[in-house]
Amino acid sequence: MTKPPSAFDALMSGARAAAAAAAKKKKSEQSQQPTASSSKKRKPSSSTLPTPTSTLNPNEEPEKEGPPPTKTRHVSSSSALQELKKRVPQLTAKPSKFDPSSVACWEKGTPVPFSLLALALDMISLEPGRIKMTDIACNLMKTVIYSTPEDLVPLIYLLAKRVAPAHEGLELGIGETSIIKALAEATGRTESKIKKLYQDEGDLGKVAKECRSSQSMMRKPEALTIRKVFNTFRLIAKESGRDSQMKKKNHIKALLVAATDCEPKYLIRFLQGKLRIGVAEQTLLAALGQAAVQSEEHSKPPAGIKSPLEEAVKIVKQVYSVLPVYDEIVSALLTHGVWKLPSTCNFTPGIPVGPMLSKPRKGISDILNSLQDVQFTCEYKYDGERAQVHYMENGSVEIYSRNAERNTGKFPDVVAAISRLKKSTVSSFVLDCEIVGYNREKQTIRPFQDLTTRPRKNVSVDNIKVDVCIFAFDILYLNGRVLLQDNLKIRREHLYASFEEETGVFQYATAITSNDTEEIQKFLDKAVGSSCEGLIIKTLNEDSTYEPSNRSNNWLKLKKDYLDNIGDSMDLVPIAAFHGRVYGAFLLACYDYNNEEFQSICKIGTGFTEEVLEERSKSLGSQVIPGPKRYYRYGDKMKPDVWFEASEVWEVKAADLTISPVHRAAVGIVDSDKVAEMYNVQKATQTKEKETTKQDGSESPKKQICSEDEDEDEDEVADEDVDVDVMHMKMKISELLSYTIVPIESQHFC
Numbered sequence: 196m197t198k199p200p201s202a203f204d205a206l207m208s209g210a211r212a213a214a215a216a217a218a219k220k221k222k223s224e225q226s227q228q229p230t231a232s233s234s235k236k237r238k239p240s241s242s243t244l245p246t247p248t249s250t251l252n253p254n255e256e257p258e259k260e261g262p263p264p265t266k267t268r269h270v271s272s273s274s275a276l277q278e279l280k281k282r283v284p285q286l287t288a289k290p291s292k293f294d295p296s297s298v299a300c301w302e303k304g305t306p307v308p309f310s311l312l313a314l315a316l317d318m319i320s321l322e323p324g325r326i327k328m329t330d331i332a333c334n335l336m337k338t339v340i341y342s343t344p345e346d347l348v349p350l351i352y353l354l355a356k357r358v359a360p361a362h363e364g365l366e367l368g369i370g371e372t373s374i375i376k377a378l379a380e381a382t383g384r385t386e387s388k389i390k391k392l393y394q395d396e397g398d399l400g401k402v403a404k405e406c407r408s409s410q411s412m413m414r415k416p417e418a419l420t421i422r423k424v425f426n427t428f429r430l431i432a433k434e435s436g437r438d439s440q441m442k443k444k445n446h447i448k449a450l451l452v453a454a455t456d457c458e459p460k461y462l463i464r465f466l467q468g469k470l471r472i473g474v475a476e477q478t479l480l481a482a483l484g485q486a487a488v489q490s491e492e493h494s495k496p497p498a499g500i501k502s503p504l505e506e507a508v509k510i511v512k513q514v515y516s517v518l519p520v521y522d523e524i525v526s527a528l529l530t531h532g533v534w535k536l537p538s539t540c541n542f543t544p545g546i547p548v549g550p551m552l553s554k555p556r557k558g559i560s561d562i563l564n565s566l567q568d569v570q571f572t573c574e575y576k577y578d579g580e581r582a583q584v585h586y587m588e589n590g591s592v593e594i595y596s597r598n599a600e601r602n603t604g605k606f607p608d609v610v611a612a613i614s615r616l617k618k619s620t621v622s623s624f625v626l627d628c629e630i631v632g633y634n635r636e637k638q639t640i641r642p643f644q645d646l647t648t649r650p651r652k653n654v655s656v657d658n659i660k661v662d663v664c665i666f667a668f669d670i671l672y673l674n675g676r677v678l679l680q681d682n683l684k685i686r687r688e689h690l691y692a693s694f695e696e697e698t699g700v701f702q703y704a705t706a707i708t709s710n711d712t713e714e715i716q717k718f719l720d721k722a723v724g725s726s727c728e729g730l731i732i733k734t735l736n737e738d739s740t741y742e743p744s745n746r747s748n749n750w751l752k753l754k755k756d757y758l759d760n761i762g763d764s765m766d767l768v769p770i771a772a773f774h775g776r777v778y779g780a781f782l783l784a785c786y787d788y789n790n791e792e793f794q795s796i797c798k799i800g801t802g803f804t805e806e807v808l809e810e811r812s813k814s815l816g817s818q819v820i821p822g823p824k825r826y827y828r829y830g831d832k833m834k835p836d837v838w839f840e841a842s843e844v845w846e847v848k849a850a851d852l853t854i855s856p857v858h859r860a861a862v863g864i865v866d867s868d869k870v871a872e873m874y875n876v877q878k879a880t881q882t883k884e885k886e887t888t889k890q891d892g893s894e895s896p897k898k899q900i901c902s903e904d905e906d907e908d909e910d911e912v913a914d915e916d917v918d919v920d921v922m923h924m925k926m927k928i929s930e931l932l933s934y935t936i937v938p939i940e941s942q943h944f945c
């Protein structure tokens with residue numbers, strides 16, 4: 196999703212929910228997993244890791260340093276850990292050559308030690324390439340399938356940094372303060388000491404590791420297992436009401452007390468929901484597909500499949516886009532095998548499917564070339580929030596965002612409208628639509644920015660400041676029937692027959708069916724004139740099924756931004772920055788000669804190569820001033836981390852200028868108190884970010900992104916853009932083109 200600042204926020208909040216999200220409630224807690232798919236019985240290794248149920252030693256002394264642990268079981272002997280450490284490097288083997296018994300040095304069938312995951316994550320963190328990362332994740336899964344298949348679900352959730360599927364919205368809900376408190380109590384240090392170490396180190400995970408390793412323990416509590424950690428995370432996520440923070444803290448403390456070696460580091464990082472652990476969703480799904488094929492029982496592909504590994508990965512990804520619930524997929528996979536997945540895991544009302552996405556095209560002729568001899572339709576591309584509305588047989592409604600976040604509480608007006616305007620023949624449906632800010636008096640679409648001022652949760656219908664109109668463009672499910680495989684023409688007929696339109700409340704996306712260049716051009720102009728971003732062109736008849744999560748050639752977007760003749764560059768001055776790994780984002784300002792002031796116009800997230808970003812950060816680092824100059828104009832809500840002397844000018848190519856409630860450019864000229872904002876700079880720079888990620892396969896460049904909120908949830912960006920296409924980059928329209936360092940006479944402005 197590429198949005199102006201506040202949408203970027205929405206993305207980040209989606210990520211937050213997702214990063215903290217987790218497993219399907221009952222299932223994972225019941226550890227109901229099917230049996231091991233490995234049929235060969237191998238002898239457990241002689242040097243087994245002690246299991247959690249082993250030797251209780253009531254005679255041991257409580258440890259001297261730190262509070263005594265609640266349990267006094269002695270488990271994980273350091274020799275067992277050493278043995279595991281010796282074996283773990285084998286996880287980097289090619290999955291086809293990897294023998295899980297070479298790593299599984301604990302008793303088969305017993306819970307898999309958490310240290311295996313922690314050590315594997317250490318290895319993954321050293322791997323820049325996606326392929327190697329996938330191999331390690333795959334081998335890790337193979338090991339778990341071989342040893343203790345019921346631990347596969349918890350393993351996958353931990354790798355995915357979730358505690359439940361995204362749509363359940365279950366979050367760990369712990370702040371850094373609680374983590375620090377728990378860490379202090381678990382290690383017997385003061386909170387201020389931990390804070391100090393954190394400040395010096397910059398990484399609470401490392402602090403945790405150091406504190407643990409420097410703490411001598413007379414006796415150790417039970418060794419952590421993957422399932423124990425995961426179940427505790429779920430408990431943490433579910434604690435609510437009074438004392439919940441305290442209870443959460445105690446859960447964390449119990450985990451920390453039991454953690455050894457590099458375990459504390461990863462526990463903390465999981466709890467913080469940090470990027471530096473885990474694997475992107477698509478990598479995880481690929482690893483799962485491969486691990487499934489290579490696990491013995493179900494490895495035989497049906498006849499005619501030439502490349503089983505690739506095919507299995509495709510199946511797992513496809514099934515996940517229709518039913519994004521690991522519990523279901525893993526269970527089906529272990530019971531019936533990967534080849535039966537498409538029939539064992541199906542679309543389920545109430546669970547959001549991945550939204551179909553579009554590919555950018557540069558112009559109408561480009562579109563006509565791509566879609567020769569194919570019937571297609573053009574629709575307005577509305578600039579709002581994607582919504583998948585599920586209306587269940589019992590009349591309940593759920594609204595999901597593009598990232599499968601549950602948005603129902605944000606749009607009670609949509610819930611009401613949809614229930615009122617569905618025809619009486621309709622008993623259940625899943626609607627794909629764009630929710631757009633709307634001025635009902637003037638009957639006009641409001642800018643995207645206005646929509647983002649709506650609170651995210653617990654909105655009450657009586658207190659809505661920004662009305663919305665639902666622009667419906669697809670229907671995926673109707674009266675108990677899944678329509679994903681029907682072509683768009685049929686789906687549309689169903690859609691048009693299912694609702695009453697009401698201007699400004701519920702409308703069908705404006706559409707024409709034409710392949711005449713001039714007509715399409717006029718339609719595009721009309722779309723832009725009606726505050727839309729451009730058009731989405733969709734195949735109508737053949738090859739026009741709904742493709743969940745796919746950025747498909749059957750949906751092409753034509754944004755006004757992309758057209759060659761629009762978009763000019765502007766000379767802007769960085770006046771402040773927001774922290775990231777280097778500076779995460781800069782606040783840019785234009786110079787107003789009349790008022791002799793710098794007025795903020797946009798934040799620029801990236802759009803530069805890492806090299807240029809590094810260079811600019813360094814250069815501006817020497818221009819830091821204690822606070823904003825009095826001739827800087829910026830919105831009250833802008834809270835950059837550092838301010839700069841106005842010292843250099845950057846040429847920035849922009850797609851669009853819109854009225855901004857935040858920035859101060861052209862204040863008083865454009866609108867009495869509102870101002871212009873170059874928000875598309877951010878849209879495009881975020882896109883660029885995605886491509887960087889894809890191309891080099893690493894995740895680190897994402898750290899450059901900074902949103903209006905904290906930068907803690909960057910990882911979701913990676914998850915969702917695995918299939919961002921390179922075309923996008925070529926036609927990127929707003930980017931940092933060049934920068935010139937122009938000395939600016941500061942006395943001039945004083």
Ligand SMILES: Nc1ncnc2c1ncn2[C@@H]1O[C@H](COP(=O)(O)OP(=O)(O)OP(=O)(O)O)[C@@H](O)[C@H]1O
Pocket residue numbers: 196197198550551552553554574575576577578579580581582597629668704731752
């Ligand atoms: N008529 C429409 N049909 C499909 N999607 C539409 C339509 N109108 C608006 N949209 C929006 O456009 C998006 C599809 O564009 P794309 O696949 O590029 O996703 P995106 O990266 O979020 O797009 P963008 O940032 O350009 O809005 C959808 O997610 C939806 O929010």
Ligand SMILES: [Mg+2]
Pocket residue numbers: 196197882
């Ligand atoms: Mg986009």
Ligand SMILES: [Mg+2]
Pocket residue numbers: 197577578579
């Ligand atoms: Mg959009």
